[in-house]
Amino acid sequence: MENLSKKDLMKVIRSTNFAIIELALYLDTHPEDSCALDTYHDYHKKFKKAVSIFEKKFEPLTVYGVDDENFWTWGNEPWPWQKECDC
Amino acid sequence: MWTYMKMLQYPVNIKTTNAKLATAIITQLGGPDGEKGASTRYLSQRYAMPDNRVIGVLTDIGTEELGHEEMIATIVTQLTKNLTINEIEESGFYQYYVDHTIGILPQAASGVPFSTASLQSTGDPIEDLQEDLAAEQKARITYDNILRLCRDEPDVYDAIKFLRAREMVHYQRFGESLRLVQDDLDAKNFYAFNPAFDKKAPCL
Numbered sequence: 001m002e003n004l005s006k007k008d009l010m011k012v013i014r015s016t017n018f019a020i021i022e023l024a025l026y027l028d029t030h031p032e033d034s035c036a037l038d039t040y041h042d043y044h045k046k047f048k049k050a051v052s053i054f055e056k057k058f059e060p061l062t063v064y065g066v067d068d069e070n071f072w073t074w075g076n077e078p079w080p081w082q083k084e085c086d087c
Numbered sequence: 088m089w090t091y092m093k094m095l096q097y098p099v100n101i102k103t104t105n106a107k108l109a110t111a112i113i114t115q116l117g118g119p120d121g122e123k124g125a126s127t128r129y130l131s132q133r134y135a136m137p138d139n140r141v142i143g144v145l146t147d148i149g150t151e152e153l154g155h156e157e158m159i160a161t162i163v164t165q166l167t168k169n170l171t172i173n174e175i176e177e178s179g180f181y182q183y184y185v186d187h188t189i190g191i192l193p194q195a196a197s198g199v200p201f202s203t204a205s206l207q208s209t210g211d212p213i214e215d216l217q218e219d220l221a222a223e224q225k226a227r228i229t230y231d232n233i234l235r236l237c238r239d240e241p242d243v244y245d246a247i248k249f250l251r252a253r254e255m256v257h258y259q260r261f262g263e264s265l266r267l268v269q270d271d272l273d274a275k276n277f278y279a280f281n282p283a284f285d286k287k288a289p290c291l
Contacts, residue, residue, distance in 0.1 A: 010094065013094065014094060017092075017094075022256070025144065025147055025151075028143040028260065029144060029260055029267060031140065061094060062092055062093070063090070063091075077093075081164045
């Protein structure tokens with residue numbers, strides 16, 4: 001995962017994020033389904049790893065993820081509705 | 088509280104502008120069955136919901152709808168980027184343009200601004216969940232209508248198809264939520280009392 005391009009790493013983040021949202025909705029009404037819970041944890045682990053690499057290498061995804069100690073980088077890169085954004 | 092994540096739930100990359108289509112799609116931001124109505128409805132209804140699992144459903148679906156608002160606003164923004172004044176005049180976009188230029192204001196395709204008058208929070212969990220089920224179907228039908236209008240615009244079609252599919256999933260989860268709430272009530276008369284307000288009779 002460390003060697004992925006920004007675009008490919010974003011793909012991992014978006015797809016694992018989607019799986020987490022979908023599993024969370026399912027688990028809200030089926031909290032005892034241990035198989036779904038295991039799957040949730042698998043995706044969550046992958047998601048957390050991808051976000052941490054992304055924020056270190058490229059840009060923050062939330063205000064908790066500003067990695068640069070010298071500059072406030074939250075607004076440096078394009079926002080999601082701007083066409084030049086990879087997000 | 089909420090935390091913003093700087094990404095779209097599903098990517099939107101529209102290569103060709105189409106102002107006419109934007110005048111239709113804006114309705115899924117601020118129209119009667121749009122995403123702002125959905126997020127406002129679910130996030131408001133949470134406070135009277137007696138079942139904690141169902142509060143989770145309302146919170147998580149309401150939060151996802153906030154992300155869908157951002158997707159719709161992105162579609163409209165990209166469809167209207169760099170329009171010439173001639174295109175604006177010829178497309179029917181001029182009525183929106185005169186008030187908002189190419190900024191985003193939640194409104195219906197008809198021009199009626201977003202209003203909570205098209206949704207309810209009754210304070211009764213069964214009524215609220217029935218409304219949520221209907222809301223997901225109404226939003227799905229609006230997406231079906233939009234899909235017919237954008238059949239020649241693959242970039243828009245793709246994103247709208249994703250949003251339509253989410254309505255189906257939410258409908259399923261709200262159906263399960265209604266069952267969870269009903270399981271906790273008197274099966275002979277679900278409407279005997281409002282479980283969020285009335286006290287349960289000791290014999291029930």
